[in-house]
Amino acid sequence: MEIIPIEKKEKWNSTIKSFRDWDIYYLNEYACSLQLHGDGQPVLIYHEQNGGQLCYVMMQEDIAKFLPLSSYLKSDTYYDWTTPYGYGGPLTEGDITTEWVENFIRELSEWCRNHKIISQFFRFHPLLQNQRAIENVCDTVYMKKTVYMDTADKEIIFKNMTPNNRNMVRKALKYGVEIVKDKGERAEEFQNIYEATMRNNEAEDYYYFKREYFEYINHHMKENIIYFYAVYQGMPVSASIFFYNKKYMHYHLSGTLPEYRKLASANLLLSTAADWAAEQGIKEFHLGGGVGTEDSLLTFKKHFNRKGLLDFCIGRNIFDPQAFDELVSLRREKDQTFDDAKQFLIKYRA
Structure with missing residues (x-):
C-alpha cells in the first residue's frame, strides 16, 4: 500500500x-x-x-x-x-x-x-x-437517485428525453436563445450568473467558489473542462461548467438568472451539451441528483433521460x-x- x-x-x-x-x-x-x-x-x-x-x-x-x-x-x-x-x-x-x-x-x-x-x-x-x-x-448506505444521459448518439439523446423537455427546448429556440461555448474565457460572466443563482436559492457559503478557483481550473484543467452559455438578446442568461474525459462528462456548476427562467434556456443548454458530448465520442453524461431525495432539481434532470436513474450511495470506515x-x-x-x-x-x- x-x-x-x-x-x-x-x-x-x-x-x-x-x-x-x-x-x-x-x-x-x-x-x-x-x-x-x-x-x-x-x-x-x-x-x-x-x-x-x-x-x-x-x-x-x-x-x-x-x-x-x-x-x-x-x-x-x-x-x-x-x-x-x-x-x-x-x-x-x-x-x-x-x-x-x-x-x-x-x-x-x-x-x-x-x-x-x-x-x-x-x-x-x-x-x-x-x-x-x-x-x-465498508458501512454502505443508499442515499438517493442521480440521473445520467446515454450520449452514444444524438438520436438516443432525443429519444430518451420526455416530450415535455423536447417542448421546452423548442420553446427556448423559439424565443431566440442561442448556445455558445468556450474554455473559460468569460469565466467572470459565469461566476456572476452562478452567484446570482446561489443567492436566489439561499445556498450555503460552501457553494460559493472564489475567482482563484475558476482561474485554477481554467488554466490547469483546460483539457477536461468546457463552459456552455445560453445567450438571449446578446446577454448570457444561463451558464454551466462541464468536466469530461473520453468516457464521461459531468454537470459541475450551473446557474440561470432568476428573471429569465421562463425562457427554458437551461433545457436548451443541457440538450446542446449532450449533443456535443456525443460528437466527442463520450458515452455517458452524468447530471447528478437533487438537493434532497426527491425535489424540483431532480425532477428537472429526469426529463433528460426517462431511463437514466442511478443509485447514489455513501459509506464509511471507522479506523x-x-x-x-x-x-x-x-x-x-x-x-x-x-x-x-x-x-x-x-x-x-x-
Missing part, C-alpha cells in the same frame, strides 16, 4: 490513468482545485497485491478545524478523510476478491491509526457503482472506534445545537 501526496503530480496522474474507468474526480488537478477551495489536504490511496489494484482520492482534514469542536481540540490531534466534492470511491483493476479487500482494509486501518486518521467517508460514483467493490468492508466515540461524546457535551438523532455516518460532524 502507498499513500501518494498531492505534490507528486506526475505519479498521481499516471497511477489514476492506468485504471480503465478513471474519471476527472480522481485527477491531481481536480484535488488541487478543492484544496484551493479549502477542503483539506488531498491524498491518493493506492494498493496493489497479487495482480489486483485499487486506488481512490481523499481530502484529509484536521478535525480541530471543524468549528463545533475547534475550541476543545488541539490541532494535529485527530484527522479524517472525505472524498472530494462530487463523487469518488475506489477504482479497481484485476481480481479484487473479498479476501483481497479485507487485506487492504486491514493494512489501511493500521496505517490510519498510526497517523491519527479516525475515519473515512465516501461519496461513491453513480456511473461506476463502485461501492460494490468494498461493500463487504479508531474509541477516538470516534470520544469525538461524538465531546460534541454532545459541548454543543447544544448537536442533534444526536441525525443519521450521519460521521456522527461527530452531524
Whole structure:
C-alpha cells in the first residue's frame, strides 16, 4: 500500500490513468482545485497485491478545524478523510476478491491509526457503482437517485428525453436563445450568473467558489473542462461548467438568472451539451441528483433521460472506534445545537 501526496503530480496522474474507468474526480488537478477551495489536504490511496489494484482520492482534514469542536481540540490531534466534492470511491483493476479487500482494509486501518486518521467517508460514483467493490468492508448506505444521459448518439439523446423537455427546448429556440461555448474565457460572466443563482436559492457559503478557483481550473484543467452559455438578446442568461474525459462528462456548476427562467434556456443548454458530448465520442453524461431525495432539481434532470436513474450511495470506515466515540461524546457535551438523532455516518460532524 502507498499513500501518494498531492505534490507528486506526475505519479498521481499516471497511477489514476492506468485504471480503465478513471474519471476527472480522481485527477491531481481536480484535488488541487478543492484544496484551493479549502477542503483539506488531498491524498491518493493506492494498493496493489497479487495482480489486483485499487486506488481512490481523499481530502484529509484536521478535525480541530471543524468549528463545533475547534475550541476543545488541539490541532494535529485527530484527522479524517472525505472524498472530494462530487463523487469518488475506489477504482479497481484485476481480481479484487473479498479476501483481497479485507487485506487492504486491514493494512489501511493500521496505517490510519498510526497517523491519527479516525475515519473515512465516501461519496461513491453513480456511473461506476463502485461501492460494490468494498461493500463487504465498508458501512454502505443508499442515499438517493442521480440521473445520467446515454450520449452514444444524438438520436438516443432525443429519444430518451420526455416530450415535455423536447417542448421546452423548442420553446427556448423559439424565443431566440442561442448556445455558445468556450474554455473559460468569460469565466467572470459565469461566476456572476452562478452567484446570482446561489443567492436566489439561499445556498450555503460552501457553494460559493472564489475567482482563484475558476482561474485554477481554467488554466490547469483546460483539457477536461468546457463552459456552455445560453445567450438571449446578446446577454448570457444561463451558464454551466462541464468536466469530461473520453468516457464521461459531468454537470459541475450551473446557474440561470432568476428573471429569465421562463425562457427554458437551461433545457436548451443541457440538450446542446449532450449533443456535443456525443460528437466527442463520450458515452455517458452524468447530471447528478437533487438537493434532497426527491425535489424540483431532480425532477428537472429526469426529463433528460426517462431511463437514466442511478443509485447514489455513501459509506464509511471507522479506523479508531474509541477516538470516534470520544469525538461524538465531546460534541454532545459541548454543543447544544448537536442533534444526536441525525443519521450521519460521521456522527461527530452531524
